[in-house]
Structure formats: C-alpha cells, structure tokens
Amino acid sequence: MPILEVNEVSKKFGSLVANNKVSFNVEEGNIVGLIGPNGAGKTTLFNCVTGIYKPSSGQIIFDGTDITFLPAYKVARLGAVRTFQIVHSLKEMSVFDNVLIGAYLREKNTEKASEIAEKCIDLCYLNKLKNARAGDLAIGLKKRIEMARALATNPKLMMLDECMAGLTSTEVKESVSLIKDLKNKGITFLVVEHIMEAIMPIADKVVVLDGGIKIAEDSPEVVIQNERVIEAYLGKKFSKKFQTAAKTVREVEEND
Amino acid sequence: MINKNKNKQDFIWYSLVLVLILLPLIPQVAANSFTQHVLILILLYASMSQSWNIIGGYCGQVSFGHSVFFGIGAYGAGMAVVKFGLPPWPGIIIGALSAMVVAVLISYPCFRLKGHYFAIATFAIVEIFNRLFMVWYWVNGAIGLDYPLVEVGWKNFMWYRTKIPYYYGALLLFVIIFSTVRFIEKSYFGYYLKAVREDQETAEATGINSALVKLSAMALSAFLAAFCGAFFVQYNLRVDPPMVMSLQVSMIFVLVTILGGAGTLFGPLLGAMILIPLQEYTRVLWGGMGRGNDLMIFGLLIILIMIRQPKGIMGLVNEYINYKKSRKNVSTEANIKG
DSSP: OEEEEEEEEEEEETTEEEEEEEEEEEETTOEEEEEOSTTSSHHHHHHHHTTSSOOSEEEEEETTEEOTTOOHHHHHHHTEEEOOSSOOOOTTSBHHHHHHHHHTTTOOSHHHHHHHHHHHHHHTTOGGGTTSBGGGSOHHHHHHHHHHHHHHTOOSEEEEESTTTTOOHHHHHHHHHHHHHHHHTTOEEEEEOSOHHHHHHHOSEEEEEETTEEEEEEOHHHHTTOHHHHHHHHOHHHHHHHHHHHHHHHHHHHHO | OHHHHHHHHHHHHHHHHHHHHHGGGSHHHHHOHHHHHHHHHHHHHHHHHHHHIIIIIISOOOOSOHHHHHHHHHHHHHHHHHTTOOOHHHHHHHHHHHHHHHHHHHHHHHTTSOTHHHHHHHHHHHHHHHHHHHHOGGGTGGGOEEOOOOOOBTTTTBOSSOSHHHHHHHHHHHHHHHHHHHHHHHSHHHHHHHHHHHOHHHHHHTTOOHHHHHHHHHHHHHHHHHHHHHHHHHHHSEEOHHHHSSHHHHHHHHHHHHHHOTTSSSHHHHHHHHHHHHHHHHHHHHGGGOTTHHHHHHHHHHHHHHHHOTTHHHHHHHHHHHHHHHHHHHHHHHHHHO
16 A cells, blocks of 8 residues: 555646656555656656645655645655755754654653654654754754754655765665664655665665656666666766666676 | 752742842832833833843844833823723733734734845834824824823823832832743743744645744733733823834834844843933933933943844853853863862
C-alpha cells in the first residue's frame, strides 16, 4: 500500500512546464530517491507535494488523504514533513529550540515536548551543540538540525531536499547511516539527491526526472544502466561515447 | 541548565514587582508628585511597548499601527465617561474588544505583505483612523473628549489630588501585560511566534499555521494596547485624535521596544526607563528650546546602540553575561590545570 501517490502531476509557470504529468508511488517503509540533472523539476515536484505550490493539474494522495490543494502546514500535520534545499534554520534560536518547535506539533506541553526534542537531538548526533545558536553552525550541522526538527514532528514520511549537498564525505556517511537508522524505525523517505554515492546504496527505488518528465522508475541497479538516464546526465554525445566505451570494456572482459 | 535560567528569571521578576509595590513608601517618592508622574509614565510606556513586543518583537511583524488600538482603547473609556456618564470599566472592556476586532480586520489583508511592506501599510492605517476620528461627530471629532468632574476613587478610576492610586493602576497594568508575555514566552505559542519571525516557510513546513499565529498575536497585542490607551485617558482626563492616534504615538511603541531589545521580556521596561526620564527631565531643563529635544537624544542613543548591538540594551546585557561566563569557565579551567 503506497503511502504517497503522485498521479499525473503537472506544474506550469506561465508557459514554462516544470513538471509534466509525473506519476509515481512511494511505498510505506521504503526509501525512494528522486534524481535528475539540474532543472529537471525535482524541487518543483517537491514543492507541489508539500503544498508550497499548487499543481496545475493532477492529484497527490498521502496516506489516503487528497493533499493536492492543502496548504503546507496541513500537509505537515498529516505527517509528511520536508527539509529545504537551502537551509532555513531559525538562526536566532538555539539548536534545542529549533527542534522543540518541531516537537510542539504533536505535544503542546513544554516538558513533554522537550523530552521528544531531546530524543531527536540524540538521534541526530547534535547532543553537544544543544545550546549553540543555530545561525552560528556550519552548513552540515544546519542540515542535521533540519532533519532533527522534521523528525521531532513524528512524521510518517520525511521528504529531504538535497540534504547532503555541500557536505564533506564524512558528513555524508553520517547522514546516510542516520537515514538508514530512521528507516528501520519505520519512517518512509522521499529523497531528492545529487550525490549518487549517497542515494544509490540506500534507495529501494529511484525515480528519474528530466525536463519535467519522468524518464525512469526502477531499482537503483536497473536505473543506472538505463540509456535515457545516462543520456540525461551526460548529454547525447557523451552518452554515445560512454556506451561505446562500455561496450569495448565488455568485449575486452569477454575476450579475457 | 534551562531550569536554572528559569528560576533566575523568576527571581528577578518577583523581586522587581516587590520593589515596584514598595516604591511609593520611600518618602522622596511619596512627597514628590513629579517623580510619581515619571514613574507612572515609565510603567505605562513599558506596558505599551510590551504589548507591541508580542507582535513586533517576538513575531517580527513591525507594526506602526498600534496607536490605532491605543486610541480605540482610550476612546472606549472616554466615551463611557463623557458621553454616557458611566464608570470607565464597561468602556474599557468594549474598547479593548473592538481594538481586537479592528486589529484582526486590518491585519488580515496587511499580513499578505511581508517585511517592510507590512510596516508601510500600517503607516497608512494610522492616518486613516486619525482622519476618521477627526471628523466623526459622535466622538466629538477634532474637539476631543474632556472629562467631567466625577467622584474620585477606584469605581471611576479617577483622582485629582494624588497620583499614588494611578501609580498602582499603572503597576497593575504593567504586571498583567508582563505576566502575559512571560507566560507566552514559555509556552508553545511563544516558540511559534519566534519560528514565524525567523522563517515563515520553515514554520509552515513544520506544521505551523503562520497566518493564524500572526493574527492571534496581533489580536492579543491590540487588546493589551487598548488597555494602555484606557489608562492613558483616565490619567490625562482628556483625549483627542492627535494625542492618541498619530504616528508619533506609534513610534513610542516601536522605538522604546527596539532600544530596550525587541523580543526580550525586559527590553520594553529598559527602553521606557531611558525614554521617559529623558523626555520629562529635558522638558524641565530645556523647555524653552521647544519640543523634540528628548527625541533627538533618544534617536542618537538608538543609532549608537544599534551600531554596537542590534538587539538593543538587552542584547548588550546578554553579551556581558556571556562574556562573564566565558571568563569564569576559563578561570575554572585554569584552576583545574594549575
């Protein structure tokens, strides 16, 4: 049973079509990667799902509820929370307060909410920075605050928009293991990501967008063999070269 | 650690209230009605600024329209006494409630604007209400309302020969408004206000209905500002539109809070403690030079402090406390090593 169904969603800005009839499902308990080259419409699609944009047509169903035209805060209350590509940490507030705001969504009592926030801070390895001012931290930690805040709302589906871009390789590894941990706790993920090393090993399914159109949807192993995907990333010319090179390699291997 | 800070703040607050309650027992204060006047104004301005602080400081929506709510509160009490010959109390309640309604009605469209545009829109609102009350026959237009002589006492909230009851009235107002903000600051609503101030998009993505948060903050802020207006008219015994509904009055709300520290509990009090003595004593000293000396000095002060610390005097105080703390940590570390 899919927790999120995206049915033929299109988004137009004037005459520019950012998403054209994109459909895919996110199954409960899975990690789904949403990838594609720059300008493929990943973030636009994300914004449509999370209620920041209203889709021009199509339908989005989350956990049995039609969320196509719901405002962002109602989508979040239903249990689908997101993080932003460009971090929007609440910079004048401490790390703890940042996470506490997430916790207040389900628990209005300050003491109980603090306990939840405390747990989420632990989970995201932010223990030592609890009292630091969020605006003072490096980008990697800010991204982790975003995750902790989203986590504190006790979500069913977490949508991460390039949560690993700009991180060092150690930080990427930490984030990947964090996502795996959370998946084991039963949270579903929809992840927009550019860093293939990060998303490919953990994703159960990858959806590839290019020019606003879905060009592939399959398991990571299959998707990276897909000709159109390679073409989208490398361009036609290089794609051909890549293919011939791959062929020669295969032939050489076979000869050996 | 959080608990410790909380207790400390509680201690400061309760001792402050106690000192303020006992203040009129000091002979110098009891004998000098000018000092009492200054103290009353400090408490009134601190309360006004604190009511503004809810929407302007904690929620980050800079409103220049608060003189409208202040004025509505003042006219509420004034109309009850002057036109209906009643005690001011029903007028105060009706005034505060109508200020709340007006706040919601004008903020709803204005909140579609963000940042500076919101501030500009509220400027216009003040002018509209000023003109409106100037020509509104029922509220005596530009002539204003002059209080008749009535029986003194708490029933009419009016005294002629002494200012001490006014002082306690102002103190009551101060305690009510500051306690409200203290309560909000610790509750989820306070955190939601700050979240909306820091980043509306994040707030929405975390499930906060930012439009509702801003509207309720504005309504509460207007409600409390109207009480201040009612106190002002009871103390002044006269009200006309320029006295209460003007940009000058709006500026008091904004500047006092910003100097003291917007979004902090004690900021408005500190700001008022600087502005009022400045205003009243320059008037005594340099009265002949014309009006506005105090605002010139006050403006200069704001510039100087903002250059150093945009969070106002409270920002400076916090900076100092943190500096002390870090010094202490360094010395304890040194002791351990030594």
